[in-house]
Amino acid sequence: MSHQTDTLERVIIKFAGDSGDGMQLTGTQFTNTAALFGNDISTFPDFPAEIRAPQGTLAGVSGYQLHFGSTNIYSPGDRCDVLVVMNAAALKANLKQLKKGGIIIANTEGFDAKNLRLANIAEQDNPLENGSLEPYKVIRIDVTKMTRSALNDSGLGTKEIDRSKNMFVLGFLYWMYNRTLDNSIKFLEEKFSKKPDILNANIKILKAGYHYGDTTETMTPRFVVNPAKMKPGVYRNIMGNQATAMGLIAASQKSGLELFLGSYPITPASDILHELAKYKSFGVKTFQAEDEIAAICSTIGAAFGGSLGVTTSSGPGIALKGEAIGLSVMLEIPLVVINVQRGGPSTGLPTKTEQSDLMQAMYGRNGEAPMPVIAASSPADCFDTVYEACRIAVEFMTPVMFLSDGYVANGAEPWRFPKSSDLKPISVEFAKAKNGGDKYLPYKRDEKLSRPWAVPGTPGLEHRIGGIEKQHETGNISYDPENHEFMVHMREAKVEKIADFIPDQTIDSGPSKGKLLVLGWGSTYGSIKTALIDAHAKGYDVAHAQIRHLKPFPKNLGEILYNYDKVLIPEMNNGQLVRIIRDKYMIPAIAFNKIQGMPFTAGEIFEKIEQVLSEK
Amino acid sequence: MSTVEPNPSMTTFTSKELVTDQDVRWCPGCGDYSILKQVQTVMPELGIPRENIVFVSGIGCSSRFPYYMETFGMHSIHGRATAIASGLKAARPDLSVWIVSGDGDSMSIGGNHFIHLLRRNFDVNLLVFNNEIYGLTKGQYSPTSEEGKVTKSTPFGSVDHPFNPSALALGADSTFVSRSMDRDPVHLKEILRRAHKHKGTSFVEIYQNCNVFNDGAFEIFTDKETKKIETLFVEHGKPLVFGQNGEKGIKLDGFKPVVVDMASHSANDLWIHDETDRLKASMLSRFFDNPRKGGEHLPRPFGVFYVEDRPCYEDGMKTQIESIITSKGSGDLDKLLRGRDVWEIQ
Numbered sequence: 001m002s003h004q005t006d007t008l009e010r011v012i013i014k015f016a017g018d019s020g021d022g023m024q025l026t027g028t029q030f031t032n033t034a035a036l037f038g039n040d041i042s043t044f045p046d047f048p049a050e051i052r053a054p055q056g057t058l059a060g061v062s063g064y065q066l067h068f069g070s071t072n073i074y075s076p077g078d079r080c081d082v083l084v085v086m087n088a089a090a091l092k093a094n095l096k097q098l099k100k101g102g103i104i105i106a107n108t109e110g111f112d113a114k115n116l117r118l119a120n121i122a123e124q125d126n127p128l129e130n131g132s133l134e135p136y137k138v139i140r141i142d143v144t145k146m147t148r149s150a151l152n153d154s155g156l157g158t159k160e161i162d163r164s165k166n167m168f169v170l171g172f173l174y175w176m177y178n179r180t181l182d183n184s185i186k187f188l189e190e191k192f193s194k195k196p197d198i199l200n201a202n203i204k205i206l207k208a209g210y211h212y213g214d215t216t217e218t219m220t221p222r223f224v225v226n227p228a229k230m231k232p233g234v235y236r237n238i239m240g241n242q243a244t245a246m247g248l249i250a251a252s253q254k255s256g257l258e259l260f261l262g263s264y265p266i267t268p269a270s271d272i273l274h275e276l277a278k279y280k281s282f283g284v285k286t287f288q289a290e291d292e293i294a295a296i297c298s299t300i301g302a303a304f305g306g307s308l309g310v311t312t313s314s315g316p317g318i319a320l321k322g323e324a325i326g327l328s329v330m331l332e333i334p335l336v337v338i339n340v341q342r343g344g345p346s347t348g349l350p351t352k353t354e355q356s357d358l359m360q361a362m363y364g365r366n367g368e369a370p371m372p373v374i375a376a377s378s379p380a381d382c383f384d385t386v387y388e389a390c391r392i393a394v395e396f397m398t399p400v401m402f403l404s405d406g407y408v409a410n411g412a413e414p415w416r417f418p419k420s421s422d423l424k425p426i427s428v429e430f431a432k433a434k435n436g437g438d439k440y441l442p443y444k445r446d447e448k449l450s451r452p453w454a455v456p457g458t459p460g461l462e463h464r465i466g467g468i469e470k471q472h473e474t475g476n477i478s479y480d481p482e483n484h485e486f487m488v489h490m491r492e493a494k495v496e497k498i499a500d501f502i503p504d505q506t507i508d509s510g511p512s513k514g515k516l517l518v519l520g521w522g523s524t525y526g527s528i529k530t531a532l533i534d535a536h537a538k539g540y541d542v543a544h545a546q547i548r549h550l551k552p553f554p555k556n557l558g559e560i561l562y563n564y565d566k567v568l569i570p571e572m573n574n575g576q577l578v579r580i581i582r583d584k585y586m587i588p589a590i591a592f593n594k595i596q597g598m599p600f601t602a603g604e605i606f607e608k609i610e611q612v613l614s615e616k
Numbered sequence: 617m618s619t620v621e622p623n624p625s626m627t628t629f630t631s632k633e634l635v636t637d638q639d640v641r642w643c644p645g646c647g648d649y650s651i652l653k654q655v656q657t658v659m660p661e662l663g664i665p666r667e668n669i670v671f672v673s674g675i676g677c678s679s680r681f682p683y684y685m686e687t688f689g690m691h692s693i694h695g696r697a698t699a700i701a702s703g704l705k706a707a708r709p710d711l712s713v714w715i716v717s718g719d720g721d722s723m724s725i726g727g728n729h730f731i732h733l734l735r736r737n738f739d740v741n742l743l744v745f746n747n748e749i750y751g752l753t754k755g756q757y758s759p760t761s762e763e764g765k766v767t768k769s770t771p772f773g774s775v776d777h778p779f780n781p782s783a784l785a786l787g788a789d790s791t792f793v794s795r796s797m798d799r800d801p802v803h804l805k806e807i808l809r810r811a812h813k814h815k816g817t818s819f820v821e822i823y824q825n826c827n828v829f830n831d832g833a834f835e836i837f838t839d840k841e842t843k844k845i846e847t848l849f850v851e852h853g854k855p856l857v858f859g860q861n862g863e864k865g866i867k868l869d870g871f872k873p874v875v876v877d878m879a880s881h882s883a884n885d886l887w888i889h890d891e892t893d894r895l896k897a898s899m900l901s902r903f904f905d906n907p908r909k910g911g912e913h914l915p916r917p918f919g920v921f922y923v924e925d926r927p928c929y930e931d932g933m934k935t936q937i938e939s940i941i942t943s944k945g946s947g948d949l950d951k952l953l954r955g956r957d958v959w960e961i962q
Contacts, residue, residue, distance in 0.1 A: 579819035
């Protein structure tokens with residue numbers, strides 16, 4: 001038996017099926033195996049808001065896109081090379097994302113009369129039969145039938161048997177890409193350690209899928225994707241929310257502060273709560289509050305008591321927390337507010353990604369209420385960025401808004417994880433002595449304009465703080481007009497002062513002066529980076545900078561912006577950073593917006609770069 | 617009754633040392649003054665180091681309270697003191713946490729946090745100054761104002777049905793439900809001591825007169841002329857007796873409480889107050905007739921209605937962490953960062 005085996009640099013696979021088909025698990029398994037093999041990876045799960053939308057319908061299609069390769073990978077990729085579809089709806093919803101000439105792996109049972117009807121396709125138009133898939137290579141497999149016959153003597157019911165059909169697909173893909181089954185078998189052994197019959201069934205089907213490739217489909221090509229030449233070091237695979245949770249634990253350990261998380265479940269932020277709830281051995285206190293407001297208020301209470309206080313949410317929850325965030329601005333108490341952004345407004349698109357809460361982070365409170373804002377650019381970057389958010393919060397006595405989004409939160413990539421000893425220290429000192437003669441002045445400031453943190457239990461430092469305007473230094477209630485203006489300026493100056501303690505803005509790629517700068521923030525990093533590689537290959541004069549610190553901006557940002565003829569700002573919103581940049585630096589920055597609940601593709605950014613460069 | 621006696625030997629500071637350098641800004645004649653005085657009097661007896669005491673308040677007249685207590689304190693935002701205190705106590709079980717709130721703050725805008733605090737049973741004290749009116753916003757009806765109440769926001773009378781705070785607290789599984797009043801300093805001090813002694817959330821409703829916007833709301837319970845007939849001070853293990861000279865009693869006729877004449881009844885016939893009886897506490901909380909409507913009605917009870925010993929949230933949280941650390945050892949950051957599956961690039 002001979003199979004043609006090609007070596008590829010990079011491959012994009014999209015797994016699509018019903019939300020009950022286990023596509024997320026299949027995708028994650030393939031991802032882990034690819035990562036352990038040494039490929040660079042980037043993933044993008046794309047699932048419906050409903051837990052189980054009606055089976056077989058377009059609304060119920062759940063997808064998982066994986067980009068892996070032997071070169072550096074910065075985004076989940078644009079169009080896929082391989083599309084796995086478990087039913088007709090999955091094909092209909094995803095076909096436009098498949099490259100011409102790409103491979104379709106179709107579960108034929110998912111194209112029966114019932115499934116076609118559910119996908120609103122007339123029976124005579126069955127795409128597997130009407131020739132419409134001519135431009136692609138279609139591999140038809142009756143996964144359901146083969147799974148059932150392989151397990152007919154397993155003693156399991158049809159429902160349970162059908163649940164393992166995703167393993168058949170996984171096994172087949174492992175065969176196609178010359179991967180071993182070891183990692184997934186190990187995973188299954190742990191997952192079903194208490195259910196031996198289910199375990200055996202899954203392993204049997206995984207192997208059946210693999211052998212199916214070997215024995216029957218002699219015309220199916222096989223591929224080799226070699227390990228990537230990444231920076232030397234030890235790597236693991238990490239998802240954004242997971243990295244965020246670890247960054248918080250790391251900050252707690254390095255600062256010596258107990259970690260307190262007050263949270264209320266909300267998509268797509270809940271996984272941070274789930275992760276942290278597991279790590280009680282680090283002394284983490286997770287409090288699932290009765291609502292978003294109690295989540296942040298309990299955190300404020302814990303921070304007052306001397307904890308590293310963190311609250312996690314998404315846009316609608318941040319809106320509810322607004323008043324309490326304002327209180328923490330007034331109290332000047334350390335707090336990390338995490339917004340894993342999703343499509344808005346209102347309930348919006350809970351499972352889709354968007355960057356539309358930047359203005360909310362910057363200005364979404366009553367009164368003049370400045371707070372530092374910081375954004376993560378990739379799944380692994382969530383670790384460093386949230387660690388930095390914690391450092392700023394406790395060293396400057398301020399709430400900090402950490403922005404992530406559904407894309408980085410659920411996406412995964414390899415992470416060259418740090419050693420704990422390599423992490424920058426976080427220095428915290430609680431006030432121990434009176435600082436104003438025989439009095440304690442809670443709002444007396446140091447050279448950073450930060451105030452002391454005196455926690456209850458410290459004799460002689462009894463004091464009151466609150467949401468009413470405070471008198472400079474004493475913190476007593478003050479309605480004095482001049483004092484109010486002074487304090488408003490002081491709170492702004494304090495936040496701006498942080499710019500003295502953050503790194504300068506760097507150019508990610510491209511010349512330090514030139515025709516065009518593509519300026520991104522947050523999760524657009526990978527798509528812009530990939531577009532720039534293509535643009536540089538064509539010799540275009542374009543550079544890329546990605547902002548992590550959005551408030552305050554790095555001190556040299558203006559200088560960088562003025563070095564380019566044009567500045568293009570791609571954002572997954574209707575133009576938010578672009579307005580802030582225009583306002584602060586008075587330049588005609590060009591907005592480039594996508595508001596489809598989906599990340600930019602590198603191709604979209606590349607085309608925009610070409611267009612902007614060709615315009616006078 | 618398990619009276620908590622004052623214990624001067626435990627004093628580490630005086631009442632005077634609890635007075636701050638801030639002017640008290642309540643309206644002259646406000647019931648809050650008396651409550652502040654009783655709290656400042658009782659505090660030194662409790663044996664808590666002053667630096668371990670924290671007062672947390674929300675918004676409203678009562679919520680200015682922390683500014684007048686030389687302890688740690690936070691004057692927060694409307695309705696949220698209960699949530700802030702929950703986080704504080706979870707993080708710092710060693711502190712003595714006192715929440716000061718009002719009827720609007722705790723039962724209207726903060727209603728959600730109020731019930732959840734009670735069910736979780738953090739070991740904190742919740743003092744609700746109930747004046748049946750919004751004072752700080754200058755006189756709108758509150759969630760405890762009686763039906764038909766004429767206020768600025770209800771010029772033709774309120775059509776809102778009021779909350780019964782004790783019944784609400786019992787409904788939320790509160791482990792300590794009590795009521796006192798600003799004009800009975802001796803009783804209020806006793807209830808404050810009991811509240812402190814109780815391990816769990818101690819709900820203390822304090823009838824407080826707003827002499828500007830709702831003057832005399834509780835006069836019928838506080839005035840010398842009517843107090844003895846209209847109120848019922850309950851004590852654990854004692855019969856329910858009231859009246860000018862204890863001439864009236866309450867007995868249970870099946871599940872129905874009835875007022876009886878002590879001339880024709882003995883104490884043995886009467887309902888004996890049992891703080892640990894949830895069912896009876898629930899009935900007691902329903903002694904909620906509006907005496908101003910006249911006619912036959914039950915007196916308004918004061919005292920500790922219900923006490924239950926139930927584990928506190930912060931202890932459960934702490935125990936869980938400790939037991940996990942005992943069985944699995946303290947977390948190792950490097951191990952966490954490394955995870956289970958790694959690969960090396962040379």
